[in-house]
Amino acid sequence: MKRREFIGLVGGAAVWPLAAQGQQAATRVIGVLALESLPRTRASLAPAQRRLAEMGYVEGQNLAFEYRAADNQEDRLAALVGDLVQRRVSVIVAPAGPPIVAAKAATTSIPIIFFTGFDPVSSGFVASLNRPGGNATGISVLHTEVLAKRLELLRELVPRAKSVAYLRSSTNLVSDHDRIGKLQPAATALGVELLFVEASRPDDFEGAFAKIVSAKADAMLVSADAFMFSNQTALVDLAARHKIPAVYPSREFAARGGLASYGTNYPEAYRQLGDYLGRVLNGEKPENLPVQQVTTLQLVINMKTAKALGVAASPFLLARADEVIE
Structure with missing residues (x-):
């Protein structure tokens, strides 16, 4: 190797780490x-x-x-x-x-x-x-604040509903109890009985839906927590299989085939x-x-799913929707 090439190589080796360090x-x-x-x-x-x-x-x-x-x-x-x-x-x-x-x-x-x-x-x-x-x-x-609104929406979609399952994952956070505390008075005012069902692992879903069907719940609310968001497809598919009208916390669920969603953008x-x-x-x-x-909220209704479930969304409700999926 020529001396000039050697000096260039050594110089390059010395300069390169400094540049890399600067980039890092x-x-x-x-x-x-x-x-x-x-x-x-x-x-x-x-x-x-x-x-x-x-x-x-x-x-x-x-x-x-x-x-x-x-x-x-x-x-x-x-x-x-x-x-x-x-x-x-x-x-x-x-x-x-x-x-x-x-x-x-x-x-x-x-x-x-x-x-x-x-x-x-x-x-x-x-x-x-x-x-x-x-x-x-x-x-x-906004989840706790809109939970009662989701129940009202569900009742508009399914006026006959007297028993509604609330599917949630378990947590020890105080504010989760606040959610339930705010949901119960809304259910009482609507004449709806709430059935609380928990699922904390994907393997729990089959049993949770079996409980909902066994209790003859007329409809279902899905809680807005990370676990439910992680399992959107499974939830929507199970609701369709068991023909359970459900309202979800975000547009993604409705886009996947859920009946309706009301929640944050x-x-x-x-x-x-x-x-x-x-x-x-x-x-x-x-x-x-x-x-x-x-505080920006979206109401999305999937009409294809509504027809499959025999749910008739009123013209007034459809006019309020931010998006109607045909």
Whole structure:
């Protein structure tokens, strides 16, 4: 090897690591702690990533994501978030109640941006909506507040319904009890008897629907929690198989064949999540970022499913719908 080539090679070897180190230093890392599956989590965060790109943070250039998905096994969350803390990620995204609890237990220094339908204050995620305090803040969507409205919608679609099953997964969060507390008076006012049915694993669904059928429930409400969102296809298919009219918490269920949905515009809500992530990466502290409450709601009715179930949606109800799927 010629001397000039050797010097060039050595020089290149010395310069390259420095450039790589500079590139590494410029890359920010977002840790994602999810209860759901990895594909579902990636799909949900797509609007947040687009907002981050608008703010100058592009995955593969100056931004990286470290995903930790528990596949609906809540007992895995502590170990998964522990790994993110050890890696010293710039910020942790926690898009559901149990991951928020696990993240807050794991770190008081790394910023946590959450996405939740539980009451952030009564659940202990923040001190108050306007002044979160600590290292966590995020996006709060309306679930508890609209649960009674979903029941009213279900009764409009199925006026004969006297018994309604409420399918939910088990949780110890205080705000989940608030949901039930607000649902019961609405059911009483409508003359509806509620049947509470739990499913916490995919294997539980067959038994849950068997219980609903055995109890001769006339219709079903599906709770808005991460586990139900992770199993949309199974829920919609089982409801169709057993011919149970059901109202779901988001458009995705109706698009998959569910009868109707009433709830948050999730792409817009996740876009707001991305905005908060960008602001934290820019140096703002969670304690100074009020919890953002998303109040935009969508009513979607799937007329193909309605016809299959013999459900007649009134012209008044169809006129109120944001979207009618034919």
